[in-house]
Structure formats: structure tokens, C-alpha cells
Amino acid sequence: MKITIDRTDEGFLVVLNGRVDTTNYNAFENSIAHLYNEKGAAIYLDCSGLDYISSSGLRIFLTLQKKVKVQGGMLKIFAMQPQIKEIFDISGFSSIFSIYPDYETAKHAG
Amino acid sequence: MNRNRLSFKIIVRVLLFCFILGGSIFTIYYLFARKTIERESRENAIHLAESAVYKIEEIINPAEMIPNNLAWIMETNTLSRDSIYAFLKQLVRNNESVFAGAIAFEPHMFSEEEYAFAPYAYRSGEEIRSRDLWSPAYNYFIMDWYQIPALLKKPYWSEPYYDEGGGGVLMTTYSAPFYRNINNSRVLAGIITIDISLEWLTEIVNSVKIFDTGYAFLISGNGVYVTHPNASHIMNQTIFTYAKEIDEPKIREIGRDMISGRSKFSNVDLKEIGKVWIYHTKIPSSKWSLGVVYPHREMYAGLRNLNIMIFMLSTVALVLLTIATIRIINRQIGPLSKFARAARSIAGGDFDTELSAVDENHEMKELHDSFRFMQEELTKYIADLKETTSAKEKIESELRIARGIQTDMIPHIFPPFPNLPEIGLYASLESAMEVGGDLYDFFPIDDDHLCFAIGDVSGKGVPASLFMAVTITLIRSMSDKNRSCAQIVESVNKTLTINNESNMFVTLFVGILNLRTGELQYCNAGHNPPVLLNRNQEPRMFSNTKAIPVGIFEVFDYRDETVVLDKSDQIFLYTDGVTEAEDADKNLFGEAALIKSLSENRDKSSKELTDRVKQSVKEFVNGHTQSDDITMMCITYWGKNENKIK
Known part of the structure; x- marks a missing residue:
């Protein structure tokens, strides 16, 4: 797993690569935890490099979404690989996250 | 001692180093000493030869003066028969080194009526006698001592010879021509000779002592041994026959150099005394040449003795060094073995193992302290580990129970x-x-x-x-x-x-x-x-x-x-x-x-x-x-x- 977080004009761009599973979800959470306190931040989560996510990882997505909303911000996820999208579909998470095909669409969507 | 032990390795390396160092120093010293000895020996040889030559010259030069002076007298004065005899006798008497003297006239030169006249004075026991050398049986005109200087028109030293008449002593004759002015032209008038005993020469040359077996020798212009410590060589051998006898071509070369009047050093192997140096130089007034023989063995004997002494001292020093090194190293790294034993004992679970104390404040002390630190930390760590292990075991057993409960919760x-x-x-x-x-x-x-x-x-x-x-x-x-x-x-x-x-x-x-x-x-x-x-x-x-x-x-x-x-x-x-x-x-x-x-x-x-x-x-x-x-x-x-x- 490899995460890069960049501050952009729109807010934050989080690029997630590799696998998020029970062995490293803690590291994942630690590296994005500082975003929990960003007031009104728009966070763009690039999942194009994400190969696998376990339920532990989904929990962190969920936490991030909740925290960001409390701070008046929003979380936009884009460019999911099909197998990741499937996990989101199966678990019904597709309905509670804002998911976009790519960065451009995510930026321009309300 | 175990070959793998550190102390053994250190000792071997130290000794090896000392050995190499000592060997190098010794080699350098040896070469230097050898060179010095060689140089000094050369100088000494030259000096010996020169001083012998000087002594010989000291005797020869006055001897040469006699005929030269006599020639002058004979050229300017016309002496009577009796006064010539008296004069010659007086001359022999006054010059100890002169055995005999003669004035041999050219035919009809002394007087018109006499064909030949050669007054001769010589020693006979304590007396000095005189006679005329000329007799029909002894035609002196064809003798070397007469003919050579007469033809060469200059003085001539004869080859040495044993004089039968003179009691069998070794002699040489110096012949010098003298002239007279007849009708305004300088005409050979005769030959003046003096016979000199070579006994004194033998004495001088034999007095040159070089160690025990070294010696000096003299050869004539033909290479005949004039003096030699081996008396049988004198007059019987030339340096060339000797070279042939011992089959040593180098000696022949030396002989050639000697009779051509060169001064030179040569290395040669002589049968009787082994390797030697030969230095030779000429006797300026004659064609003779003096050689000094330096035996290597004796020349370097002092050095060899010194070497043996140094070798023995080095051996003793090396043994002492070995003992000292072993003792020092064992004392210094001895604690290592103790530490190793202690480490084994600690590894075996005995954390209270006593460490042997190190007093001196150096690396060993550092090791001791780190070791002590490790011991303490290990003790602490083991204690912690015991605690955490029991805690972990507790958690694990609780987890097992939890899983059991969980499993029990599902049908x-x-x-x-x-x-x-x-x-x-x-x-x-x-x-x-x-x-x-x-x-x-x-x-x-x-x-x-x-x-x-x-x-x-x-x-x-x-x-x-x-x-x-x-x-x-x-x-x-x-x-x-x-x-x-x-x-x-x-x-x-x-x-x-x-x-x-x-x-x-x-x-x-x-x-x-x-x-x-x-x-x-x-x-x-x-x-x-x-x-x-x-x-x-x-x-x-x-x-x-x-x-x-x-x-x-x-x-x-x-x-x-x-x-x-x-x-x-x-x-x-x-x-x-x-x-x-x-x-x-x-x-x-x-x-x-x-x-x-x-x-x-x-x-x-x-x-x-x-x-x-x-x-x-x-x-x-x-x-x-x-x-x-x-x-x-x-x-x-x-x-x-x-x-x-x-």
C-alpha cells in the first residue's frame, strides 16, 4: 500500500495504491487521520491504483466520510477498478459514497 | 596452546614481524659491514703493497745511484788499473747491500793494447777481493748483463739469479752503460754493474703479514717468483707455470697484468687457501711487480664471529620476547576467556554470573563494562519478557476463551x-x-x-x-x-x-x-x-x-x-x-x-x-x-x- 496526499486548488488529492487489508489498514488510517480535522475540505480519493480493499479498509472510508461531513467538507471517490466497485456495490456503499469515473468529473460534480 | 586462540595468533604475528624486522636489519647491517670491511681491506691492501714497494724502492734507488755516479766518474776521468780496483773494492765495502761491483770495458777501450778489461770486486766472507772477469772462457760481451744495456743504451735490472760464487744467495744485477767522448762523438765505453743480494728483498716482502694465511709476493719482469712464502717457488716457478700447475687461468691473467706493470684488484680461488683477493702493483724502477694476497675467509672472519654472536643474541632475544609476549598477551586478554565462560554461563540461564574484575582502564575495561551492562539489560529484559509473556499468555487464553464463546454463540x-x-x-x-x-x-x-x-x-x-x-x-x-x-x-x-x-x-x-x-x-x-x-x-x-x-x-x-x-x-x-x-x-x-x-x-x-x-x-x-x-x-x-x- 502507498498513499500520497497533496493539497490542491480544490482541496486534497489522496492517491491510494496497492492493497488495503487487515495487515495495513492502521497505517492507512494513520496517514489520512489528519484530514479528519480539515474544516470544509473537499477530499478527492483517487482509487485507480487500489487493487483490493477489505472491510477494515471500508470502515476507514466510512470514518473519513463521516468526519469530513461533520467538518462541513465532502469526500469524492473516483476511478475505482471494477473489482473495487463491485465490493462497493455488494455492500451497498455505492449508495452512501460519491463515486465518479474520473478526477475531472469528480471536480465538476456538485 | 590452541592454534585458533587469539593470543596464539597475536604472538605468531608479533614474532613473525620481529623476525622479519630483525632479519632485515641484520641483512642491511651485514651488507654494510661487509662493504666496509671490503673497502678497508682494499685500502689496507693498497697501503701494504705501496709501503712494501716504498721500502724496496728505498733500497733500490740508492743502489741505482751507485752505477750512475760511477758512470759519471768513468766518463770524465781516466783511472789506472790499480786505482780502479781500489775504487771498486772501496765501493763494495761501503755499500752493505752491494755484493759485488764491476766495470766492464768495451774492447780496447781501457787501453789500446788490451782487448778486454773487466775489473771486478766482490765479497768473499768478510773479505773483499778483486779480479778481472775477462778470460777467453768468460766472454762477458755476450752476457745479458752486458749486452742488453749496451744495446738498449740504458740501465737494466737483470732477472734474479742464484749466484754460485756468492754463496748461493739470490742476486740481481743492475747494469748501466757509460760513455766517452772520442773525436767529439759520444761512444759507449763500457758497462758498470753492481750485484745486489735479494735477501733483504725477501725479508721486506715476507714481513708483509696479512692475517694468518695472507702474504705478499714479488715477481720479476718475466714472471719468475722472486719472493714467495713457499720458498720452492722462488726462481723455480713463474707465475704462469704456477697458474698452469693449479689450473687457474685467472692467475695467468693476473701474471700478464703484473708484468705489464698495472695495478689491479682481482678475485681468485687459490687451492691452498680458498678464495682470495690479489692486489698487485709494479715496482717503478724495475719491471718487477708486487702482489698481496688477501684470504676472504680471514678477511671476513671478524664479521663471521660477530654474526654468530648477533645470531645467538637474537635467538636469546627472540626466546625472551616470545616468553614476554605470551605473558603480556595472556595477562591482557585473559579476561576474554573469562568473559566467554561467563557469556556461556549467562546463555545457560545464570544471569548472576560474576564477571572477573578488570582494573586497568582500557578496552578490556570497556568490554567488561559493556558486558556487565548487557548482563543487567538481559536480566531486566528477561524479567520484562517473563511478565509480558505471562500477560500475553493471559490475553491469548482469554482470546481462546473468546473464540470459544463466539463459536458457542452460533449453532x-x-x-x-x-x-x-x-x-x-x-x-x-x-x-x-x-x-x-x-x-x-x-x-x-x-x-x-x-x-x-x-x-x-x-x-x-x-x-x-x-x-x-x-x-x-x-x-x-x-x-x-x-x-x-x-x-x-x-x-x-x-x-x-x-x-x-x-x-x-x-x-x-x-x-x-x-x-x-x-x-x-x-x-x-x-x-x-x-x-x-x-x-x-x-x-x-x-x-x-x-x-x-x-x-x-x-x-x-x-x-x-x-x-x-x-x-x-x-x-x-x-x-x-x-x-x-x-x-x-x-x-x-x-x-x-x-x-x-x-x-x-x-x-x-x-x-x-x-x-x-x-x-x-x-x-x-x-x-x-x-x-x-x-x-x-x-x-x-x-x-x-x-x-x-x-
Whole structure:
């Protein structure tokens, strides 16, 4: 797993690569935890490099979404690989996250 | 001493170094000393030779003066026969080194009437006698001593000879011509000679002492030995015959150099005394040459003695050095062995092992201190470890108990409802190493309704298992015949969401099967869609749910859905542990493989079907460690009045 977080004009761009599973979800959470306190931040989560996510990882997505909303911000996820999208579909998470095909669409969507 | 010991290695290296160093110093010293000795010996040889030559010259030069002076007298004065005799006698008497003297006149030169006249004075015992050398038997004009200087018109030293008349002593004759002015022209008038004994020469040359066997020798212009410590050589051998005798061409070369009047050093091997140096130089007034012989062995004898002394001293020094080194090293690194013993003893578990004290403040002390530090730290660490291990063991045993409780919370007696022939049910939960959060449950609500559920708590470990226990308890307590599946899920969701700070969630599928009609009401909260199997159709999955897992939002509109089962239809439920089972290359088992396995086994009983799928998964992962709980549940609906359990 490899995460890069960049501050952009729109807010934050989080690029997630590799696998998020029970062995490293803690590291994942630690590296994005500082975003929990960003007031009104728009966070763009690039999942194009994400190969696998376990339920532990989904929990962190969920936490991030909740925290960001409390701070008046929003979380936009884009460019999911099909197998990741499937996990989101199966678990019904597709309905509670804002998911976009790519960065451009995510930026321009309300 | 053990060859592998550090002390041994140090000693060997130190001694080797000393040996090489000593050897180098000695070699340099030896070469230098040898060179010095050589140089001094050369100088000494030259000096000896020169001083001998000087002594010889000291005698020869005055001897040469006599005929020269006499020649002058004879050229300017005309003496009578008697006065010539008297004059000659007086001359011999006055010059100790002169054995005899003669004035040999050219024919008719002394007087017209006399053909030849050669007055001669000589020693005979204590007396000095005189006579005329001329006799018809002794025609002196053809003698070398006369002829050579007469022809050369210059003085001449004869080859040495034994004079029979003079008591067999070794003699040489110096002959010088004298002239007279006749009719204004300078005409040879005769030859003046003096005979000199060479005894004194032998004395001078033999007095040159070089060590024990070194010597000096003199050869004449023809190479005849004039003096030599071996008396049999004198007058009997020339240097060339000697060279031939001992078969040493170098001597011949030396001989040639000597008679041509050169001064030179040569190295040569002489039979009698071994390797020698020969330095030779000429006697300027004659054609003779003096040689000094320097025996190598004796020349370097002092050096050799010194070498033996140095060698013995070095040996003693080396032995002392060895002993001292061994003692010093053993004393200095001795503690190492003790430390090693202590380390073994510590490794054996005795942490209180006493360390031998090191007094001096150097590296050994440092080692001692670090060792002591290690000992203390190790003791502390072991104590800590004991504590944490016991704590860990406690946790582990608690975890084991937790897993036991968790397992006990799910039903695991099959077939579960022997008195319900309408259904065949089998379920299995295989835990991964860690306590997981999978759950399943089934129970009759009333005579006609069976409630069942399958779920997966996000994450793993104790938090997940606690969450699972709460969930399973909630499902049981919330299910009654007045609630639909969606209502049960909503109630569970509401309770779980309150104070769920950690945002844990459960994917949950709850179904209520009407045993009489086959109607299945269900609510899927984010769980993997179950598979519906019909004997005559390919397996098909329930559609994906739009509902999110429970525990996320307190208020969420969960909906009921309904499907009607035909007799002998089967529902296969599973958690993501099945579809996301990984092989060593992190490939996932996947839904397609699941469907395939189910399709191949759709005429099997619930238990068999479950076992086959389990087997397929096992074959797929091929021994790779299971990372998630694998939970499966299969329900076969037989319908009413079908008295069969499958």
C-alpha cells in the first residue's frame, strides 16, 4: 500500500495504491487521520491504483466520510477498478459514497 | 596452546614481524659491514703493497745511484788499473747491500793494447777481493748483463739469479752503460754493474703479514717468483707455470697484468687457501711487480664471529620476547576467556554470573563494562519478557476463551431441526488465525417460519468479535413473528449505531422462510448476495442490495424483498471470506469460481454442497494461509409433506 496526499486548488488529492487489508489498514488510517480535522475540505480519493480493499479498509472510508461531513467538507471517490466497485456495490456503499469515473468529473460534480 | 586462540595468533604475528624486522636489519647491517670491511681491506691492501714497494724502492734507488755516479766518474776521468780496483773494492765495502761491483770495458777501450778489461770486486766472507772477469772462457760481451744495456743504451735490472760464487744467495744485477767522448762523438765505453743480494728483498716482502694465511709476493719482469712464502717457488716457478700447475687461468691473467706493470684488484680461488683477493702493483724502477694476497675467509672472519654472536643474541632475544609476549598477551586478554565462560554461563540461564574484575582502564575495561551492562539489560529484559509473556499468555487464553464463546454463540449441531422435514440446513464457520467477525444464526420463529441470518463484521480481532456477539444477540432478541426482516435489520442497526465511535459495521443478510409456502422474505444490509440454486437452472445470484451495512447510519430505510422457492431449491449464503480467499499470488477465488463450484454440485445435500465448495476453495488457495473467516450456510427447501431430509 502507498498513499500520497497533496493539497490542491480544490482541496486534497489522496492517491491510494496497492492493497488495503487487515495487515495495513492502521497505517492507512494513520496517514489520512489528519484530514479528519480539515474544516470544509473537499477530499478527492483517487482509487485507480487500489487493487483490493477489505472491510477494515471500508470502515476507514466510512470514518473519513463521516468526519469530513461533520467538518462541513465532502469526500469524492473516483476511478475505482471494477473489482473495487463491485465490493462497493455488494455492500451497498455505492449508495452512501460519491463515486465518479474520473478526477475531472469528480471536480465538476456538485 | 590452541592454534585458533587469539593470543596464539597475536604472538605468531608479533614474532613473525620481529623476525622479519630483525632479519632485515641484520641483512642491511651485514651488507654494510661487509662493504666496509671490503673497502678497508682494499685500502689496507693498497697501503701494504705501496709501503712494501716504498721500502724496496728505498733500497733500490740508492743502489741505482751507485752505477750512475760511477758512470759519471768513468766518463770524465781516466783511472789506472790499480786505482780502479781500489775504487771498486772501496765501493763494495761501503755499500752493505752491494755484493759485488764491476766495470766492464768495451774492447780496447781501457787501453789500446788490451782487448778486454773487466775489473771486478766482490765479497768473499768478510773479505773483499778483486779480479778481472775477462778470460777467453768468460766472454762477458755476450752476457745479458752486458749486452742488453749496451744495446738498449740504458740501465737494466737483470732477472734474479742464484749466484754460485756468492754463496748461493739470490742476486740481481743492475747494469748501466757509460760513455766517452772520442773525436767529439759520444761512444759507449763500457758497462758498470753492481750485484745486489735479494735477501733483504725477501725479508721486506715476507714481513708483509696479512692475517694468518695472507702474504705478499714479488715477481720479476718475466714472471719468475722472486719472493714467495713457499720458498720452492722462488726462481723455480713463474707465475704462469704456477697458474698452469693449479689450473687457474685467472692467475695467468693476473701474471700478464703484473708484468705489464698495472695495478689491479682481482678475485681468485687459490687451492691452498680458498678464495682470495690479489692486489698487485709494479715496482717503478724495475719491471718487477708486487702482489698481496688477501684470504676472504680471514678477511671476513671478524664479521663471521660477530654474526654468530648477533645470531645467538637474537635467538636469546627472540626466546625472551616470545616468553614476554605470551605473558603480556595472556595477562591482557585473559579476561576474554573469562568473559566467554561467563557469556556461556549467562546463555545457560545464570544471569548472576560474576564477571572477573578488570582494573586497568582500557578496552578490556570497556568490554567488561559493556558486558556487565548487557548482563543487567538481559536480566531486566528477561524479567520484562517473563511478565509480558505471562500477560500475553493471559490475553491469548482469554482470546481462546473468546473464540470459544463466539463459536458457542452460533449453532453447530447438524441437522438442527430433525422435526422440520421441510428444510435441510447446514452451516460452517472456519475461523482464520485471528478472531474474526463472521456470524450466522438460524432459529424458528413459529411453526411455519424459520429465521436465518449471516453477517460479517468489518475488521478483525477482539473488537470485531465483540461486535459480532452483540449483533448476534440483537438479531435473536429483535426477531419475532411481528417483525419483518427489514424491521429486524433496522432495529439491530439502530442499536448498533448508537455510540459506534469506531465506525464498525456489519454486513448482514436476514431472511425469514415460510416453510409452508416457500416464500422467502429477506433484507440484505450490504452483504454478499446469496445464490439461488435450482436443479433445472444454472445458479443465479440475488441482485446486489442498495442497502448499506448496519451500524453506519442510525436512520436508514431498509427494505424487505421477497422470493418464492420451489421445492428442492437451495439458497447458498456466504461471507467474503469465500469469494476473497487468496492463493499465494494474491489471486481471489471470486464469484465466478463460486458459481462454477455450486453449479457442479447443485444436486447435493446442504452439507455436501457446503463441503464441496469448501474443498474448491481449499484447492484454490493451495495451502496459503487463510486470512479471513470463511462462513457458508446452505438451506434446501423441500416443502411440506415431503418426508425427506437432505
